[in-house]
Amino acid sequence: MTAISLENIVKRYTSGVEAVRGVSFCIEPGEFLTIVGPSGCGKSTLLRMIAGLEDISEGTLKFDGQVMNNIGAKDRDVGMVFQNYALYPHLTVAENIAFPLTMRRDIPKNTVEARVKEVANMLELGSLMHRKPKELSGGQRQRVALGRAISRRPRVFLFDEPLSNLDAKLRSQMRLEITRLQKNVGSTGIYVTHDQTEAMTIGNRIAVLRDGKLQQIGTPREIYGSPANEFTAGFIGNPSMNFIRGFIEDSTEGLLFCEQNGIIIPLNALQYSFKKSLVAGAKATLGIRPEHLTYITVQGVPIWGEIIATEFLGHETLLYFRASPKSSVICCRTEQSYLPQIGKTVNFSIRPDALYFFDENGERM
């Protein structure tokens, strides 16, 4: 098992564009880290730098304390699963899985055969061994790609959005398989994805990246429960967090959060510890997760809103409402199957311990 450390990693292209801007974090031996972020945030570039497929412009990459910056991809002992599988079309499943082993001359032929068999059994590929990639389905191809990556038992396991070409059902099945496989193999893993469900379910920890900068790193629970900034708060969670832009105002009841012509929330009703002191007049954004709103009034901070749309999803219902014609649309997620009529004004309440405030720069208050 290998510990990986990134110190101020920068990727700068000759055009001057910086794809990765000073990213630092450590991955514990055997840990499975997911890197998540929107398209173009530099997550794949970061992964490719770890693999040795891209040069590191600045900063230091270490495997178990050893600097890897100038060590070529072929000598890093890294297994990688690519988004479009990257299977060799002219080789059979067995030959594809054996490829990394046959590149090393020190592995005897019978060991190669035994290892291929073992991997094939692990991934249930036994009956497909003599097929060519074009004769396989997407899910089968991805399993072969996984098999090829693990057959050599690499010290580091990298995944570059491996499930994005699969359909939703297969994706959730493969998610489980990858998690199980990583546990069995025990190598340190890094998994890049733009899908927050994958990020939440696969990794021990999540690193959120935006515009080449690390936003937050932590366990799924930490990232979800205590997002460091507005971006992370909005990116993790589905449906995503509601954001209401407004300002802090002083009143006889104490400080209030006010949306222009919309929601007003007295701050002393909240069970919330602010990181920064709030002053009257400060601009702020209030974040509420859809699941922290209820529309059948229970205890909490009340908001009135007019229903503008409803979405019945079977196990849950999404209600979209607006406190006033000019205020933002807020989504409420409920397990109730009763749908209020569109246009009806309903009383919602917010869980008093589940509000997030962000300052003008999007940082948590």
Added chain:
Amino acid sequence: MPRPQHTQTFLLLLPWIITFCVFWLYPFVYAAILSISKVNTLANVMQPVGLANYEAVFSDALFWQSLKNTAIFTFGTVPVTTALALALAVMLRSQKVKFPSFFRAAFFTPSVTSLVVISLIFINLYARDGYVNQLFRFCGLPESARGFLLEPSTALAAIMGMDVWISAGYYMVLFLAGLEAIPRDLYEAAALSGANGRQQFRRITLPLLRPTLAFVVVINTIKSFQIFVEIYVMTKGGPLNSTSSLVYMIFTSALDNTDSMGYAAALSFVVMAILITFSVVQLRILRSNY
């Protein structure tokens, strides 16, 4: 009565059908008839003679000499040109070469230059006092006493050398297109699997380039078998028939004499049979396996 859409289809196909009939089918059938006839072009007389022309071809010493020359030319140039073109393509695609577009254009230039012009230039280069001989002298290699194209032992080799220079750039471009079609992912996956450059070339590039390779080898073989312009301009088949090729022989027998048009037609069919056999065999061997 044909249905309207059939008429329409036929009308749309008509330009091609006309061209095909006029420039392909008619000459082909006419040549086939010629090949079994004795033709006197001056008297405009045509008599059927059965397979006599074919028998004449196979008992002609010049035919066997020309076949040998053409075979030497083809088997001598095709592997060298193909290997050189592939090497150039791989080199240009590796990021180590600076100004790749300049080199790509430079290597490609000979194949878009007139063959006659190139041949005339090479006549001078290969002459007794030409640059090639001077270079040989400078390097201490055996010189050509009368110039390379005037010695039976060197004339064919000299033309072969020139042909490699002309064609390599053209096939290089085909290989570049073939290389471009191989996903970069595969090389990255191979590099991560521990494959070095040589292993990547042998295990990925070559097998995946097979369709391009087959195409290049077949086209190059056909083209080499039809070598004519260089020989017509540079040596006229000489010295001592040492550069006479099959197509050059077809040309001379058809036009130099008034009574051997039938013979030339028979020879053409023999060349066609050889080429079809070669192409089928090559395509079988180099068939893509994925």
